[in-house]
Amino acid sequence: MEDKFIHFLNPDNFKIDDRNLEDLILFVQKLSKKYKFFDLKNKATGDWFDMFASDESFLLAEIYTFEIQKYDLLRLSLTQSFDELSSDKEKKEIFQSFFELIFTYFKIINEWYTSATRNNLSQQSSEIELAIEQTIQKKILVYFEEFTSYALYFEEDNEQKLNLNISFKDFKTLWGIKNITPKNIFKNIDSSQSPLSSGLKKLILLYTPVYESLLSLQFKAARLFHQSIEGDSNHKAHVGLLITFLKLYEYVRDDLNALSKKHLDFYYKVILSQNPNGVVAKNMFINIQIDENIDFLTIDQGALIVAGQNSDGSQIIYQTEEEVILNNAVISDLRTLFLSRNNYFDYNSRNKLVSGIYSKTHCADANEVNTFNNNEDVFSTLGEDQVLITDSERTMDNARIGFAIASPSLVLGKSNREVNFNFTFSTDSIKFLSNLIIDIANRKGVTDKEVFYDVFNRLFTISFTNEEGWVEVTDYDIDYPSDWTLNTIGIRIKLPKQYPSVDNYQEDLHALNLNATKPVFQFLINSNEFYYPYSFLSRMEISKIDVDVKVLELKNLKVITNQGMVDVNSEFDLLGVNPLIGSSIMLGTHELFCKRVNQLSLGWTYTNLPNDYDSIEQYYKSYNRDIKDDSFSLKLTALSDYTFKRSGTKEIEIEMFQADEKGNTLPHRFIEEVKVESFNLKPNFDLREEDLLNYSNDDETGYIKMELVSPRIGFGSASYPSIYSKSVTEAAENPPKREAISIELPNEPYSPLVKDFFVNYQAQSSLYFNESSVTENDSSQDNRYYLISPFGVDQTFSKHEISDNHLIHPFSYEGELIIGLENINAPQSLNLLIEIKKSGNENYAFTQNLEWLYSGTNGWKQLSPNDIIYDETINLTKTGVISISIPVDISNDSNLFNNNKFYIKACSKTQADQFSLIKAVYINGVRTVECFGEVEIEKTEHLPPQSVESFSPTIAGVINIDQPMKTVGGKDKESPLEFYKRVSQILHHKNRPITKSDIEKFVLQQFNWLSYAKCYTNDHLGDELNTKNIKLLCLKKIDETQNIDEIKLSTADKIIVVSFLEKIISPFAKVEIISPQFEDLWIKCKMKFADISGGKGIAQFNKEFFNHLCPWAHSEKERIILGQKIKKSEIIKFIKSRPYISFVTGISIIHIKTLEDGSKLFHDSANSNENSEFIQTGTVQSLLVPRKNKIVQLDQEVYSEPERTDLFELGVGENFIISSDREENQFLEVPEKIKSNKIKTKPFTFNFKF
Secondary structure, eight states: OOOHHHHHHOGGGSOSOOOOHHHHHHHHHHHHTTSEEEOTTSOEEEESHHHHHTSHHHHHHHHHTOOHHHHHHHHHHHHHHHHHOOOHHHHHHHHHHHHHHHHHHHHHHHHHHHHHHHHOOSSSOOHHHHHHHHIIIIIIHHHHHHHHHHHHHHHSSSTTOOOOOOOOTTOOGGGOGGGOOOOOTTSSOOTTSOHHHHHHHHHHHHHHHHHHHHHHHHHHHHHHHHHHHHHOOOOOHHHHHHHHHHHHHHHHHHHHHTHHHHHHHIIIIIISOOOOOOOEEEEEEEEEEEOTTOSEEEEOTTOEEEEEEOTTSOEEEEEESSOEEEEOOEEEEEEEEEEEOOSSSOOSOSSOOOOEEEEEEEESSHHHHHHHHHSSOOEETTOOOOTTOOGGGOOSEEOOOEEEEEOGGGOBOSSEEEEEEEEEEOHHHHHHHHHHHHHHHHHHTSOHHHHHHHHHTTOEEEEEEETTEEEEEOOEEEOOOSOGGGOEEEEEEEEOTTSOOBOOOOHHHHOSOOOOOSOEEEEEEOTTSSSOTHHHHTTOBEEEEEEEEEEEEEOOOEEEETTEEEOTTSOEEBTBSSOOTTOEEEEEOHHHHSSOEEEEEEEEEESOOOTTOSSHHHHTGGGTSOOOGGGOEEEEEEOBTTBSSOTTOOOEEEESOOBOTTSOBOSEEEEEEEOGGGGOOOOOTTOOGGGGSSOOTTOOSOEEEEEEEESTTTTSTTTHHHHHHHHHHHHHHSOOTTSOOOOOOOOOOOOOEEEEEEEEEEEEEEEEOSGGGGGGSOGGGOOEEEEEETTEEEEEEOSSOBOOOBSSOOOOOSEEEEEEEESOOSSEEEEEEEEEEOOSOOOOOOOOOEEEEEEETTEEEEOOGGGEEEETTTTTTSSEEEEEEEOTTOOSOSSGGGSSOEEEEEEESSOGGGSOEEEEEESSEEEEEEEOOSSOOSOOOOOOTTOOOEEESOOTTEEEEEOOSOOEEEEOOOOHHHHHHHHHHHHHHTTOOOSHHHHHHHHHHHOTTEEEEEEEETTOSOOTTOOSEEEEEEEEOOOTTSOGGGGSOOHHHHHHHHHHHHTTSOTTOEEEEEOOEEEEEEEEEEEEESSSOHHHHHHHHHHHHHHHHOTTTTOTTSOOOSSOEEEHHHHHHHHHTOTTEEEEEEEEEEEEEEOTTSOEEEEETTSTTOOOSEEEOSSTTEEEEEOOOEEEEOSSOOOOOOOOOOTTTTTOOTTEEEEOTTOOEEEOOOOHHHHTTTOOSSOEEEEOOO
């Protein structure tokens, strides 16, 4: 809509003679009635009107220029006054006026018909005569008859009689007045309303079709009038002469009317020496591919680029503004990282705890980058929060954050195992953690122990390496420290026998990018708990880690006797068949010899103890060798460093049998403690199970030997014949008298059979992180510690160095954009063309603390400000080129992401999710500007993507030029009206805007892409001169292809406007650019469509309803109205007036109002308490915007009541508290699937007003 300043400055609005041809014709017609006509006898015989009345052009001009809008405005005024007035007398007067207004329409149509028939002397009806006749007969006659019957009723003598100033005597017979009888307009009316209100509604129903018929006649008359003037050759001579004169007069009139413009131009251009601004050049962004066989290519400043042809055949030329050095670097990786500290959950902590860390690999190689650049996908520049977003809508993944420990002590076969990781932290770390826990405990009113378990109960997801992959641990505990001063927290993991073995890490199988060969336990923080672990662990610094393993009933043993290898899973001869002194058994297991064992115990079960004897001593009594249970001894030795007799070893003997208190031999033998230190073992930390497949004398280690060392006869197999013979001889030489010879023969030698052989042991490894204790580390064990993060796996502890002592990777930034590069030949410059789209997030206070880093040998290093050569993106908030100088020490050898790429990243410490959206990232980006040459032009058109052709002249080494997006910026030559407005405003504020209106005009004048600007101040007093704290609401111009959200300014747009204003306004003024509040308005109803499918009908309605409520969105001619107030009845009328909707029912209007403090009020017209006839925004800075109409398609015309909207239709989750005006809180149930996860304390609060 044209603003008032342009209106007053527009010379076309101040014409000396503003009459057009039809006005002049009507003027002549009216003038002809004022002058008398004298005949040849010089007698006055009438006037001159009859000379012109017979020409149809005069009637057409009259119909064409009829001011129907004036009468319709009267109708609007009458209806509004009727609603606002309460006096019956006043309402009766309005009723009468409305009645007479309708009569005026009928009367005018009748007069036109009378003129058309009187002036047509031919037998055939003229086109306008026929049109009027058909309008009467086919469109309005039925309404005329009803209207006339009401008028006749009022002429009768009754109590409702009106003094109407109407008469039907001049109406043609075509109207059929004689057959019309009086009819009471107040009969069959709504008893709940007054008779006048019901009667007026009947008149309104008559008004609309009559008004529309008049309007239709006007449109037809306009066409016929121009056709009559330009194409009709049947005018009479005198009429033709008159028309000729009037057409010639138009030239004089136009010259006369140009006086205003000439005067204005003389003052502005001559006196003030001002001239219109010329065309502002457009920008075109391109990216250039160069020959892969060259390292660098320089494009000079002013290099010309051809981008097609103008309509006159001349070339469209753009040129570079600066010298650009191109290279063959490749973008092969795009990632984002976001650290969330949202306010949606109350953690009962004075610290702002991290609620989640999210990462996303958008592109993993150059091909994926190219695909992304060519599709319509976008991603948030520095990541975005994922809290309260459904899984299907998530744009980022939970980041993998944690640590891993590799140690030979973790080689654990199938057995009952317990693994303890005891972490000793620095005093400051423990102090930080305990203070954080105590703070939460005090605020919640619970003990710190309860808070500890709330946080640490399911802190990690733990898994370990197995020969088939990763195995997750389900049974673990983190014990509350009994003494915080010890600075130790332990993780206790239990692995029962049914759990798989813990095996060595294999990169091709476990794929964690570790350079480990030992078993690995991986600890990843659990993202699904209410308290996200990062805040509690991020500042924990490790002093020492003790890895303690406790193994019970290890039975995966390799057993070798004198007879060879035996099956340990069944019973076997413990020392071979008929064991003698020196008989032995060897127990092989790599698990005992690849770590430092500090406790060892053995056990087995005898399966063939003599059944008829209570003890071994009793069994061997007949041998007469004084053999007892404890006579049998085994010597234990261990193979280490290729020998069983390593220097420094001490002999270990154990009793083979054990008797109970009664002297009975026990079948179960358990050696509770073997003095491991006596073995003086030298572990082979790389020993594997396959190293023990075949025993040989060349084996280095891996076996424990148990050798029988007493009694001297062993188990008697060698002595048995002599003992047996002696027994027989003695019996024969000393026979008993008078009795038969009785011989007590010795028992056959016992050969022990055993089963269930097992080993118990304990082992320990320690990792010392402190510099003061680093010498205590056993480098031969090759223990390792890794930090796991979205940046990859970083080894921070090894036998070679200790680079970090953090428990988990610390994050310094809230959001990060990470770009992976290949083919870097540093030092060099990197020109990145980044296409940015505006984010919909408006809760923003912009920070320019965007930092750039690059990958060094030991991790990330910060780029200096001088390394950012220029940044057209204004910190990644608008499309442009950013040129970065890559330092010589950039490295692809770091542990970042565990690949061979170079990396740079942009980071922000605060408000990272407020940045815009990235659409594409290109290498070798160049901004070029439009060239005009010496010929002055008025305007140029924007070029679509891929319009660019080539350099002129061509540049050797350039393979391809790509223009991925249309040209941007620029401005056409200033129009005369724009010129007048600008100079007028300069005269007012002298380029130093003082008032609010000055600022609004100045901004709109400077930025042609703005459609609206409105100043507000914090005091809300409306003082035009108060500009100390300015809030400037601005809207952008958008076209039909853009979403309405895009009328809001991006962060970059806001910065540009603020930077401009700060240069010209008072230095004491503070400017903030704000966007309007969008208040959702949507329709809920049921519709039956006519001659259109349901899907198309709903889509058509949604489009038309949007254009009805927001006509300004895509049209500069429509005025933007902030703080709208509209009638509900007008919306309902709009719905019912759609021609493709045959039936509609159950209409309700839902409005979500935003108040000044940001709170929301929910209004539903279906609610019986909603009595207001109006819908009004909550603030003066709000706009009503249609959203997500809920329309149900009907097959039959079935009436239904409006249905109230529930919270789930609003999209509100089940974890909200709803607050009513009466301050009654209603808790909605939390879904079962998330009860154990994130939502476990207080629900999120959202306030509605019902």
